[in-house]
Amino acid sequence: MRYVDEYREPKAAQGLLAAIRDLAAGPLRVMEICGGHTHAIYRSGLDQLLPAEIRFLHGPGCPVCVTPAVRVDQAIALAERGCIVCTYGDMLRVPGSRGSLRQAAARGADVRIVYGSLDAVEIARRESGREVVFLAVGFETTAPANACAILRARALDLRNFSVLGSHVLVPPVLRHLLKAPDTGIDAFIGPGHVSTVVGSEDYRFLPEEYGKPVVITGFEPLDLLEAVLMLLRQKAEGRCEVEVQYRRAVRAEGSPKARAVMEEVYRVQDQEWRGIGPIPRSGLGIREAFHAFDALRRYERDLPVEAEEEDARAYTCGEVIQGVKTPLDCPAFGFGCTPEHPFGPGMVSSEGTCAALYRYRHMDREVMR
Amino acid sequence: MSRADPRLARVIEASHGTGGKMTHDLVEQVFLPAFRNPHLEPLLDGSVLEVGGMRLCLTTDSYVVQPLRFHGGSIGDLAVNGTVNDLLMCGATPVALTAAFILSEGLELGLLRDVVEDMARAARRAGVEIVTGDTKVAGAGDREGLFITTAGLGVVPAGIAWAPGRIRPGDRILLSGSVGDHGASVMASRFGIALDTDIPSDTCALQDAVLAVRDIPGVRCMRDPTRGGLATTLAELSGQSGLTLTAEERRIPVREDVRGLCEVLGLDPLYVANEGRLVAVVAPEDADEALRRLRAVPETREAVLIGEVTRDRPGHANLRTPLGAVRPLDLLPVEQLPRIC
Numbered sequence: 001m002r003y004v005d006e007y008r009e010p011k012a013a014q015g016l017l018a019a020i021r022d023l024a025a026g027p028l029r030v031m032e033i034c035g036g037h038t039h040a041i042y043r044s045g046l047d048q049l050l051p052a053e054i055r056f057l058h059g060p061g062c063p064v065c066v067t068p069a070v071r072v073d074q075a076i077a078l079a080e081r082g083c084i085v086c087t088y089g090d091m092l093r094v095p096g097s098r099g100s101l102r103q104a105a106a107r108g109a110d111v112r113i114v115y116g117s118l119d120a121v122e123i124a125r126r127e128s129g130r131e132v133v134f135l136a137v138g139f140e141t142t143a144p145a146n147a148c149a150i151l152r153a154r155a156l157d158l159r160n161f162s163v164l165g166s167h168v169l170v171p172p173v174l175r176h177l178l179k180a181p182d183t184g185i186d187a188f189i190g191p192g193h194v195s196t197v198v199g200s201e202d203y204r205f206l207p208e209e210y211g212k213p214v215v216i217t218g219f220e221p222l223d224l225l226e227a228v229l230m231l232l233r234q235k236a237e238g239r240c241e242v243e244v245q246y247r248r249a250v251r252a253e254g255s256p257k258a259r260a261v262m263e264e265v266y267r268v269q270d271q272e273w274r275g276i277g278p279i280p281r282s283g284l285g286i287r288e289a290f291h292a293f294d295a296l297r298r299y300e301r302d303l304p305v306e307a308e309e310e311d312a313r314a315y316t317c318g319e320v321i322q323g324v325k326t327p328l329d330c331p332a333f334g335f336g337c338t339p340e341h342p343f344g345p346g347m348v349s350s351e352g353t354c355a356a357l358y359r360y361r362h363m364d365r366e367v368m369r
Numbered sequence: 370m371s372r373a374d375p376r377l378a379r380v381i382e383a384s385h386g387t388g389g390k391m392t393h394d395l396v397e398q399v400f401l402p403a404f405r406n407p408h409l410e411p412l413l414d415g416s417v418l419e420v421g422g423m424r425l426c427l428t429t430d431s432y433v434v435q436p437l438r439f440h441g442g443s444i445g446d447l448a449v450n451g452t453v454n455d456l457l458m459c460g461a462t463p464v465a466l467t468a469a470f471i472l473s474e475g476l477e478l479g480l481l482r483d484v485v486e487d488m489a490r491a492a493r494r495a496g497v498e499i500v501t502g503d504t505k506v507a508g509a510g511d512r513e514g515l516f517i518t519t520a521g522l523g524v525v526p527a528g529i530a531w532a533p534g535r536i537r538p539g540d541r542i543l544l545s546g547s548v549g550d551h552g553a554s555v556m557a558s559r560f561g562i563a564l565d566t567d568i569p570s571d572t573c574a575l576q577d578a579v580l581a582v583r584d585i586p587g588v589r590c591m592r593d594p595t596r597g598g599l600a601t602t603l604a605e606l607s608g609q610s611g612l613t614l615t616a617e618e619r620r621i622p623v624r625e626d627v628r629g630l631c632e633v634l635g636l637d638p639l640y641v642a643n644e645g646r647l648v649a650v651v652a653p654e655d656a657d658e659a660l661r662r663l664r665a666v667p668e669t670r671e672a673v674l675i676g677e678v679t680r681d682r683p684g685h686a687n688l689r690t691p692l693g694a695v696r697p698l699d700l701l702p703v704e705q706l707p708r709i710c
Contacts, residue, residue, distance in 0.1 A: 045694020
C-alpha cells in the first residue's frame with residue numbers, strides 16, 4: 001500500500017512550494033517538453049498550486065501526437081491487406097486520414113497491442129505463415145528498443161517481420177521552436193526518459209546558443225517542483241546551464257549501449273512532424289543494411305505516400321503542439337474535438353496536451369466557456 | 370476515396386464496452402429509447418419489482434474475459450460473484466441465479482469443466498443456487514471462446530430502499546479495500562511474458578459485508594466499482610445524486626504492485642476494474658459504525674473512509690490530489706490504452 005509516502009509527500013511539497021514562492025520574482029514561462037510531464041502536472045494539480053508568476057508551456061514531446069497521419073494510413077493499408085499490425089496501445093485511436101487502427105480492427109483487420117518491441121518479434125516467430133508489421137513510433141526513449149527488435153529478427157532470420165517506423169528526435173524540434181522570433185519560452189524542463197538514453201550533454205545548445213536554462217526532470221510531482229525551484233535558482237544566481245534533477249536515472253553520457261544500438265540500426269534523416277511540418281534531420285530512418293526489415297521499403301509499392309488532407313478543423317493544433325497557444329485558445333477544444341473524436345494530434349494520445357487538459361481540468365473548460 | 374466522418378461510429382468499437390462515456394452513450398441512444406420504463410430508467414445495477422406483495426430484485430450481466438483463468442479466479446468466479454454482488458448492492462438477499470453459456474467450437478472441454486466447477490464453488494460460498502440455464506455453440510476455432518451470462522433474483526427486505534437519490538451533502542464515502550487488483554491481475558495474466566507480477570484478483574461475493582451493515586439506517590446506497598473502476602462509480606453516483614462525491618487520493622489504497630504495473634502501462638488505477646470491492650455512502654453519524662462492522666468481515670477488512678459528499682460541482686465527482694489540488698473525476702471518454710513511454 002502507498003500510505004506512507006503519500007502522507008510524507010504533501011509536507012515535502014509544501015516546503016518546495018514555499019521556497020518557490022520566495023524566489024519567484026517576475027514571470028517565468030517554463031516549457032516542459034515531454035507529454036509525460038504535461039500529464040503529471042495536470043494529474044497532480046501542480047499548475048493550481050504554483051504562484052501565478054510560473055506558467056507552464058506544453059511542448060511537442062508526445063511521440064504519438066507528432067506521428068504523421070500518413071504513417072497511420074500506411075499501417076491501416078498493411079492491416080487491410082492481411083498483415084498482422086502490432087503497435088503500442090496509444091497508437092490505436094490515432095486518426096489517420098481514413099480513420100484509426102482501432103476502427104480498422106473493428107472492421108476485421110488483425111491489429112494487436114504489444115507492450116514491448118520484442119513481443120512483436122515473438123508474434124512473428126510464432127505466426128511464421130503471416131506477415132507481421134510493427135508500427136514503431138517514439139523519441140530517443142523507444143528507438144533503441146525498436147532497434148533491438150530489428151537486430152533480434154535478423155538473429156532469428158525472420159523473413160516475415162518488418163518495422164513501420166516513425167522515430168523523432170528531441171533536440172532538432174527544440175531548435176525549430178526557438179527559431180521563431182518570440183517563443184515566449186524562458187526555460188525548459190528537459191525530458192526524463194529520453195535523457196536516460198541520450199544523457200544531458202545533448203541539451204547544452206539551449207543555454208549556450210539560445211540562453212535558455214534546462215533542468216532534466218523526473219515524473220513525480222515532487223520532481224517537477226524541485227525542477228522549477230532549480231530553474232529559479234539559476235535565474236537568481238545569474239546562471240544559465242543544463243542541470244539534472246532526475247539524478248536517480250540520468251547520467252551525462254546517457255546509455256552508451258542504447259546509443260550504440262541506435263547508431264547501428266538507424267541513420268538521421270529529415271522528418272515530418274504532425275501539426276508542425278517537416279524539420280530537417282529530426283528523425284531516424286532504418287539503415288540500408290536492414291532494409292529487409294523496413295516496411296517502407298518492403299511494401300514500397302503498396303503504401304500510400306502521403307495522407308489525404310489533414311482535418312481542416314485541426315488548424316490550431318500546430319500552435320498548441322509548439323506551446324504558442326493553449327488548448328483553451330482553440331475553438332474546437334471540447335466542442336467537437338474530444339478524446340472520442342479527436343480532430344488533431346494534441347487530443348489523440350492520453351499524454352497529448354489537449355487530452356491531458358480535457359481529462360484533468362474539465363472545470364476550467366466549463367468556467368471559461 | 371471518400372472521407373469517413375469521424376463523428377459517426379458506424380460499428381461497435383471496444384470503447385463501447387468499457388463502462389465509460391461511450392458505453393453510456395450507447396445505452397442512452399440505443400437501448401433506453403427502445404425499452405424505456407420506470408424500472409429501467411435509473412440505469413442501476415438491478416431493478417426492484419413488487420410482485421405479490423414481495424419486493425424482488427432482478428439483475429443480469431454478461432462476462433467476457435481473456436484469459437478465462439487468471440491469478441485468483443476465472444470467468445466462472447466472476448459470473449457468479451458479479452451477479453450476486455449486483456443483487457447485494459440493491460440491498461437484496463440473493464435467492465437464485467441463471468446461467469447461459471455461449472461456447473466456441475474448439476473450446477477445450479477440460480477448460481469448460483474447470484470454469485463450471487469454479488461457478489459451483491462460488492455459488493455455494495455465496496449461498497445461492499444456479500436453477501436454470503442454457504447452452505449454445507457459435508463461432509469456431511477459439512480454444513478460449515467462452516461467454517457466460519447470468520441473471521440473479523433476490524428479495525429486498527422491508528425498510529431497505531438504497532438509491533443514489535438518498536445521498537445527502539455531508540455523507541461519508543467508504544471503500545472496502547484496495548483498488549485495481551482485478552484489472553491489474555487480468556492484464557498481468559494477459560501479458561504474462563512481459564510483466565513478471567503476481568497480483569491476485571479481488572473477485573469475491575460480498576454477502577457477509579452487506580448483511581453486516583444492512584440494518585444501519587444511515588446507509589444510503591452501495592455500488593461495486595467493477596468495470597471503469599472506482600472513479601467511474603464515483604462519477605456515476607455523483608451524476609445520479611446531483612451532488613459531488615469528493616475523494617481524497619491519499620486515502621485510496623492501491624497495492625504497491627498494482628500501482629507499479631499501472632505506472633508501467635500508463636493506466637490510472639482509479640479506472641481499473643475491481644470484482645470484490647464495494648463503495649458505500651453512509652450518513653455521517655453512522656459512518657464509524659459501518660466502517661467498524663465492515664472491518665470485522667474478512668472480504669472488507671481493509672475498509673477505509675475515502676471522502677465525503679459536497680455540493681460544489683453538482684452531478685460531478687472530484688478528487689483531491691495528495692498535494693491538495695482538486696481535479697474532476699469524470700467518466701473516461703475512451704478506454705485506457707497502454708501508453709508508449
